[in-house]
Amino acid sequence: MNANPVTQHFIKRVNATNSVGIDDQLAVEEPLEIRIAYYIDGGKTEKAISVTMRTPGNDEELAVGFLFTEGIIQHAAQIEKVTLPVFRENTVVVTLDSSFEPKLGSLERNFYTTSSCGVCGKASVDAIKTASNYLHFDKPISIDRHILFKLEKQIAQRQDIFETTGGLHASSIFDQNGDFLLLREDVGRHNALDKLIGATLTAGLVPLSQHILLLSGRASFELIQKASMAGIQIVAAIGAPSSLAVQLAEESGITLIGFLKKDKFNVYSGFDRIQEI
Incomplete structure (x- = not known):
């Protein structure tokens, strides 16, 4: 087993005028x-x-x-x-x-x-609609929209392996004030979230009902299902959500945000948790 998440591979980097041989960094799978x-x-x-x-x-x-x-x-x-x-x-x-x-x-x-x-x-x-123990939120969460604008920069600063390889997804958790708590990376987006949830479960933080989940890529059905299992009420993704992800977010009472940038985002469900929209 290669315990290192990054490995080197010799490549030829080519442009319109020449090529050069270099050692490139690859994410291990x-x-x-x-x-x-x-x-x-x-x-x-x-x-x-x-x-x-x-x-x-x-x-x-x-x-x-x-x-x-x-x-x-x-x-x-x-x-x-x-x-x-x-x-x-x-x-x-x-x-x-x-x-x-x-x-x-x-x-x-x-x-x-x-x-x-x-x-x-x-x-x-039907088999992938795993039942969550945290579908009913006893303590609602409401956040200022400006908190979301600062999340993308924070996750980008901490994606160490992505910075090296450009080949990994990340899942990160923040408190309701937008303060960074934890990040996990993996070549598989669902693995990155499982690692994050596994860490928070072991630390006794689940349910994560007073936290914000940030996904480095798109929001798929399974990621929303996993977020629901952990009791997460707000999920933000840098990329686009799928139609089934939006449907599940609505059914699970989750606020789903997509295309999150430093100055804009789309809200697809659970509008009431984001203030001033």
Whole structure:
């Protein structure tokens, strides 16, 4: 396993008049097998849940976030430990607490997941509408629109690997004042968000109902579904949302913002959470 998220590759850089040979920086993409170990009928069993193409780093957070956003676990307390087996490269094993038996029957996902499409392996549209425990917001959030204008600059300053390779997505979380809290990067946009949610779940911050999620690219259906699982009320994306993402945001009561720049943005749902619009 290449633990470094960046690797070098010799290339020829070409323009209209000449070419030059240089070492270029590439974002690493490798498979990660996510497995769970759990206790059933007095014995311990282990099961492969998914293989996802990801950028190495924060693999434990990725596995925890994946299990949470898929609805397999609901709380960090249901996890006994997370390990990276020494003799099994590109594998992470999440051992569940002995008192908790996961419900795996509803997990209709094929074994392989690409870095670009987290739901490509889903068996049906109904199967990807994972039920969230945080659909009803007990404490509403309302923010000044000018807070959103300063988010893009903050995420750009902290995308270290993207700055080097130009090849990664980022998910970042801010408080309701627009102050930066945490960022995770990955070659897959859904992996970046799973890493972020896994980190916040482990830190005891979920539900993230008083936070703002910023996506470095477009807002897809699955990213809104994952945000809903974490109780996020406001999702902002640098790129465009899909029609299904907007539909799910409306159904989930999420404020969805797209095309976020330093001086403008579009609001697609949940208008009441943004002041003065």
